[in-house]
Amino acid sequence: MKLKGFIHCFVFAFFGLLQQSVQGRPLLMSAPRPWRDDTATFARWLVSQSSWGVLSTISGEWGGAPFGNVMSFSDGLPDEGRGIPYFYLTTLDPTARNALEDQRASFTLSEYNLGSCGKEDPEDPSCAKITIVGKLHQLEGNPDEDEFARTALFTKHPAMKWWPKGHDFQIFKLDVENIFLINWYGGAKPITAEQYLNADMSEIASVTR
Amino acid sequence: MKLKGFIHCFVFAFFGLLQQSVQGRPLLMSAPRPWRDDTATFARWLVSQSSWGVLSTISGEWGGAPFGNVMSFSDGLPDEGRGIPYFYLTTLDPTARNALEDQRASFTLSEYNLGSCGKEDPEDPSCAKITIVGKLHQLEGNPDEDEFARTALFTKHPAMKWWPKGHDFQIFKLDVENIFLINWYGGAKPITAEQYLNADMSEIASVTR
Known part of the structure; x- marks a missing residue:
């Protein structure tokens, strides 16, 4: 128990230090x-730690153009995400209107937002990025x-509670069909939707709780 | 001249203070x-100050899904942007392959990346976002x-010079056709491609030079 306590203490201290700014960008991951x-596991971590991305x-x-739109989202309570992105959308905005006509969609996140890419260029493969391709529909x-x-x-987004009632925001869900993940050199990593949704998150959970 | 000098001094001091962190996020704008x-002008400023976004x-x-991908870009030297996004793409990545088959594309940026949104949610309309819709093609x-x-x-991206020659990176350009800009409550601002490309940037230039 003493050793376990020491390890936990060390891990917390280490990640406490990591919370310091890297190249002026604060680390936002928990x-x-x-x-x-x-x-x-990496893909699920990236999604779970992120709070916004671009929903296309x-x-x-x-004219049928692919239309990207900045959106806040959540896949679950902090560090308890299930990997499925949920959104709070209104048909006053084109994205919800588009999805009601054609459910084909993707959601794109960059690790750059978490502050853990250091000084690397956002497009450098060592700065991870993920695109979830699937169907976007109202829940x-x-x-x-x-x-x-x-x-x-x-x-994750307390302000959403106060978004105008008159705008009729509804919960939308992106059903995960394909994953495009780059987190190192050598091209996209092969990963199926099933592997993504059933990823083992226990190692991460044991550190954060 | 003294008054002008005082005003310039005040403006620089003000923006020097603004460079301090807001809610832990560093201000990255120049x-x-x-x-x-x-x-x-606002739309052009947002594009010019940004260094990356999602290219769809x-x-x-x-299956014809809209595919968003994290991309570094530039529209010109710092504070001298022309508003047209240029990219450095390889057909080893799906985005370039897609564009060579179908030029329809959009590029999406969030002001959240600049650190000037304060504590607002990234989807709050006071945190600006822009989507440029157009045709993506090799220059x-x-x-x-x-x-x-x-x-x-x-x-803007010095690392690009060292990206592997064997990957055959080429310059791509997004021809601007439509602009979707939200920078306050009340929905997207009406702005044409012509207005965007011919925006008066002199007021900003006079402060930054």
């Missing part, structure tokens, strides 16, 4: 960066998932 | 944030523009 070859849909209004008919998603969103 | 109702193309490999047959774009990219 759980340690997994080893890059633990591909599925097909724009009927602009309906599942009260348990609705409750999970609502708590996930409102915990 | 020119002052324009007034939000100077829409075209149509993925033939994934060919224009030595002057090629030289401009190459200098723009390599100055």
Whole structure:
């Protein structure tokens, strides 16, 4: 127990130090960066630690162009994410309108936002990036998932609770079909949606709790 | 002249203070944030100050899905941007392959990356975001523009000079057709590509030089 306590103390101190600024960018992550070859765990970590990204849909209004839009999201309570991105969208914004016409979508995140890329260029492969390709649709008919998603969103983005009622924001979900992950040199890592959704997150959890 | 000197001194001191961290996020901008109702100038400022974003193309490999990808870019030397995003792409990456098949694309940036959104949620309309919709294609047959774009990219992203020659990186350009800008409450601001490309940047330039 003493050794375990010492290790926990060391780990917390280490990540406390990591929270300091690197190249002027603050580290925003709450759980340690997994080893890059633990591909599925790494992908889930990147999604879980992030709070926003770019959600791309097909724009009927602009000739079928791929339309990226900055969106806040959540995949669960902090460090308890399930890997599925949930959004709080209104049809006053083109993204929700697009998805209701054509569900094809992708959601793109950069590790650069977490502050853990150091001085590397955001496009350098050592600065991880992920794109989740799938179908974007309104969440309906599942009260348990609705409750999970609502708590996930409102915990990570408290301001959402106060977004105007009159704008009729609804919870949307991106069903995960394909994963494009780069977290080192050598091209995208092969990873299936099933591997991603069933990734072992226990190693990370044991450090952060 | 004394008054002008005093004003310049005050402006520099003010923006020097602004360079301090807001909510732990460092301010990365080198020119002052324009007034939000100077829409075209504001849009150009946001693009010029940014160094990366998400470039979305149509993925033939994934059923025509809109595919967002994290990309570094430049629209010119620091504070001398022309508003046209240039990229350095290789067909080893899906984005360049997609564009060679279908030029429809968009490029999305968030002010959140500049550190000037304070404590606001990244999706709050007071934290500006822009999407440039247009056609993405390889830059060919224009030595002057090629030289401009190459200098723009390599100055903002010095690492690009050392990217592997064997990957055959080429300069791509996003022709600006439509602009989606949100920088305050009330929905997207009406702004044409022509207004954007011809925006008056003199006020910003006079402060930063």
